[in-house]
């Protein structure tokens with residue numbers, strides 16, 4: 038399957054929830070040193086629910102489209118739910134398989150979100166890569 | 170000035186690229202997409218004769234070296250030492266004992282930094298590198314600097330991507346103990362005047378280490394002609410296998426240097442408290458080495474010699490000239506680095522408004538393999554004010570049509586992505 042699917046290009050071209058928030062409850066930013074992709078996430082949280090959020094940054098189509106899709110997915114959800122989101126959830130949103138390098142592009146937004154909300158600094162998916 | 174490898178090259182009209190491609194099984198695979206491999210600067214493809222040489226070791230005389238008093242071990246030892254000879258001859262080393270086998274360029278440079286560097290450098294000394302170094306010729310010196318207090322200084326580059334040598338006398342002083350520089354930039358392809366710099370370094374009593382990872386595979390490198398003190402290179406960029414690299418050193422230096430890793434094979438005699446060490450090169454080859462890979466690398470050297478390094482250089486230049494011409498026609502392209510004449514076969518660029526990862530991703534959809542990223546040369550990226558670039562690099566098995574595919578792939582990337590910019 039082609040990683041340059043229309044759906045991904047649409048999100049890249051006109052991303053949802055793009056920008057920043059004034060007085061966000063959570064704001065976090067990080068980049069992927071391998072390619073310089075960068076994402077910042079701003080969140081408003083009321084009673085444990087994400088009432089509003091924005092992302093901004095720059096990078097390749099995959100990193101930006103994944104961030105846009107992720108913000109659509111979690112808006113209005115409980116913040117707790119975010120902790121449970123995994124690598125596979127992102128791959129499902131994107132709807133395409135990703136090789137190991139592009140995977141990091143796809144996961145950057147979730148990484149930023151988890152780091153901002155819970156101080157989880159690792160790459161999603163790498164927590165469970167112990168040899169069985 | 171220095172002798173440019175192009176100057177004495179013959180004009181070539183019978184370089185048979187199809188015959189060469191026939192030597193590489195990987196290029197003959199039947200897949201949905203062709204394999205248009207333009208990433209040889211990262212790792213080159215391996216001809217069948219190299220694979221067969223390693224296969225022969227494993228199938229007929231696999232055994233440890235320097236130990237067994239039996240037929241196959243003696244054969245393995247002889248082949249391993251013969252490999253050292255052949256590799257020494259390639260770079261015109263005076264003696265085969267000047268060839269130390271390592272894992273790769275990175276390990277070769279670290280060996281010098283730990284062994285020679287720790288024994289010889291102290292606070293107040295300086296190590297001169299260039300802005301275009303691969304991280305593997307920068308980090309070992311930064312680490313050495315942290316251990317010893319010696320300082321790392323930089324030779325800058327011009328906007329064209331060649332070394333800025335005006336004002337060199339201010340950088341190269343009696344505090345300079347070492348120049349560690351790349352012979353060829355892995356990003357820009359720039360060929361540096363290392364012979365001239367080596368002479369200047371020696372005039373102030375500094376030693377010279379050349380990172381030959383991108384030169385030894387592409388043209389004739391003569392350690393006596395260049396008069397370098399150390400030369401480091403990797404097998405996997407010159408048609409050889411991974412896991413084998415080389416450090417060449419001048420004999421008196423290698424002999425004075427303390428060991429790097431301790432263990433089997435590097436000793437003369439061992440007591441409980443202390444030991445005496447084997448002569449070079451064994452002193453620097455602790456533990457069982459990469460025997461099959463050394464034998465494979467020697468087969469790669471034979472292969473390159475058979476095709477002829479001069480012929481390869483000329484062929485690469487034909488590709489490079491064509492690539493420059495073809496890619497320059499693309500609107501919104503920025504090509505980094507000097508004109509083809511001053512380079513080996515690599516071209517680095519960006520397309521306006523498209524992330525290098527997306528360029529490489531779309532090229533992959535048409536079977537073109539290129540590198541996108543910082544190429545382990547972040548100081549160089551910073552110099553050009555970019556985070557990443559795309560690099561296409563060529564070797565003996567590449568053909569002109571593949572550059573057409575590259576160029577068409579880039580136009581495809583623009584069609585898909587350019588008007589999508591926010």
Ligand SMILES: Cc1ncc(COP(=O)(O)O)c(C=O)c1O
Nearest residue numbers: 273274275303305355382383403
């Ligand atoms: C100029 C240069 N130096 C050093 C290296 C490191 O080589 P290796 O990874 O084989 O140690 C490379 C590889 O990309 C290189 O291009």
